[in-house]
Amino acid sequence: MLPATSEHQQGEIRYRRMTAIWKGSLCFLFLVLCVLLLWVIVAGQTESVEKIYYPMAAVLGMWMVGPFFFMFWTRSIQRVSILVSWDNHSLHAGKRDIPWNQIRKIELANPARSKWQLSASPMYALFLKDGTRVHIHTDxxxxxxxxxxxxxxxxxxxxxxxEFDPD
Incomplete structure (x- = not known):
């Protein structure tokens, strides 16, 4: 769901809770598969070569998908599905309020990878007039x-x- 703007210069950008739920469910199913791989080893139903590959696959799968499961899970249980909102005075992103007169420009940033080789989500980069940046992750x-x-x-x-409030 996208904006709800009005003549009062207020608006918001919402995400679909169902998107978070189904992506989280897919991650959960993948995590269950990883646990099943480990269970096959514990139950002793593997050959010697499989005892090497199954745990590696399970651990790597949990490493890559686990953080996404928790990210989608927290987004799906949040009371409000607003990613960004704004009024006449400032932009509200999570617990941060950034006055409009401090923002120089807004761009979309697509980082390639996080430092732990996990897929980083696209984000809005707010370039402030003091030279700093604020990132709003879209998860x-x-x-x-x-x-x-x-x-x-x-x-x-x-x-x-x-235009309304030039600096």
Whole structure:
């Protein structure tokens, strides 16, 4: 779900809770498969070569998918499914409030990998006038069209607020 804007310059960008639920469910099923691989070894139903490959596959699978399961799970149980909201004075992202007059530009950033070789989610990068950046992670909850659409809405809102309140 995308924006709910009005003449009062208020709006929000929401994610679909069902997206978090089904992606979390897929991650959960994969984690169950990893546990089953370990169980096959404990039950003693493997050959000697499989005792090497199954635990490696299970541990790597848990390493790669486990963080995504918890990320999607926390997003699916959150009371409010708002990723970003704003009013006339500031942009609200999680517990951070960033005044419009401090934001220089907003772009979409796609990091290649995290430091632990996990897939990093696309994020909105807010470039502030003091030279710092604030990242708003999308947690893989939007498709490409939704990312671009919500980015253009954020950029349009920034432009409107900069015209309304120039520095």
């Amino acid at each position: 893989h909850l939007f498709g490409k069209k939704e990312l671009q659409s919500s980015l253009s809405i954020l950029q349009k809102s920034l432009q409107e607020h900069q």
